[in-house]
Amino acid sequence: MHPFLNSCPGLLVYAEGMNAPASSPVPTAAIVARFFVSFGLMGACFFATAGTLAWVEAWAYLAVQFASSLTMTAWMVRHDPALLESRMTFFKHDMQPRDRLFMGVFVLLFIPFLLLPGLDAVRYGWSEVPIWLEAVGLAGVAGSMLLILKVMQVNSFASPTIEVQKERGHRVIDTGPYALVRHPMYSGFTFYMACVSLALGSWWTLLVGVLIAVLFLLRIPMEEQTLRTELDGYADYCNRVHFRLIPGVW
Numbered sequence: 001m002h003p004f005l006n007s008c009p010g011l012l013v014y015a016e017g018m019n020a021p022a023s024s025p026v027p028t029a030a031i032v033a034r035f036f037v038s039f040g041l042m043g044a045c046f047f048a049t050a051g052t053l054a055w056v057e058a059w060a061y062l063a064v065q066f067a068s069s070l071t072m073t074a075w076m077v078r079h080d081p082a083l084l085e086s087r088m089t090f091f092k093h094d095m096q097p098r099d100r101l102f103m104g105v106f107v108l109l110f111i112p113f114l115l116l117p118g119l120d121a122v123r124y125g126w127s128e129v130p131i132w133l134e135a136v137g138l139a140g141v142a143g144s145m146l147l148i149l150k151v152m153q154v155n156s157f158a159s160p161t162i163e164v165q166k167e168r169g170h171r172v173i174d175t176g177p178y179a180l181v182r183h184p185m186y187s188g189f190t191f192y193m194a195c196v197s198l199a200l201g202s203w204w205t206l207l208v209g210v211l212i213a214v215l216f217l218l219r220i221p222m223e224e225q226t227l228r229t230e231l232d233g234y235a236d237y238c239n240r241v242h243f244r245l246i247p248g249v250w
Contacts, residue, residue: 026085031073034088039066042114046200049118057121057134061199064138068145075149083156102219109215113193113208121201129201137198144192151177151185172237180247182224182238186216187245220244 039062046058076084095103120126129137154176177184193209227234244250 026077026081026088030088031077031084035066035069035073038069045114046118049115050122051118052122055118055122057138057200058117060138061141061196064142064199065145068142068149072145072149072152076152080152080156083152098222102215105215106212109208109212113196113205113212116205116208117197117200117202120204127201127203129198129203133198134201137195137200140195141192141199144188144195147177147188147191148185151188154178155185172231172233174237174241179241181243181245182241183220183244186220190216190245217245 042065043058043062046062047053047055050058073084076087121129154173155178177187181187190213193212194206197203197206197209224234224238228238
């Protein structure tokens with residue numbers, strides 16, 4: 001699925017040695033509908049604000065994003081339907097107020113993230129990003145989506161909310177991306193936002209992406225406080241893996 005229009009990352013832990021609990025398969029019609037809504041909305045925002053369909057960068061981005069999202073969704077359908085069901089639920093009825101606030105602010109910031117590129121890069125030409133840098137950004141989109149897929153493959157409980165699901169046997173995982181940083185999905189998302197801005201040729205959109213990244217950074221201390229308190233072994237894991245997002249930096 002698209003990393004923003006389905007849900008956001010929550011708890012980054014995994015029941016090591018266990019498969020996700022059985023879950024009723026998500027109806028194919030619901031998955032297809034989500035794809036049409038997600039990509040239809042993105043396309044409408046991009047091309048309506050640009051005022052033209054002749055925007056090569058937008059078509060290239062949508063193609064890469066569609067292929068990546070399709071690969072990710074196909075993997076979850078086959079290997080982890082419980083995770084797919086969780087990630088297709090944006091707002092949960094039992095979400096804590098802090099999660100509702102996070103989701104609400106995120107949605108408010110994501111609206112200009114969709115509308116600015118067309119206005120900036122095409123209609124008014126406020127920005128001028130070199131073609132080679134747009135290509136780097138497009139490759140970065142694919143790379144960040146691959147990282148997010150790798151995270152999902154070892155973390156069957158990437159919930160949109162901050163919670164410890166003890167009834168599902170949560171245990172800390174310290175292999176794969178988690179051997180390098182404690183929040184690799186956040187790493188993938190923040191990198192993704194920067195790369196989308198470059199791929200679409202919009203420096204102003206990059207500024208909005210920075211604000212969204214700051215929102216994720218503000219969420220990390222709340223998430224880690226919950227994990228340290230409620231998840232056995234997480235404090236020791238933090239002592240072993242020192243970096244949150246970027247190895248050797250932070």
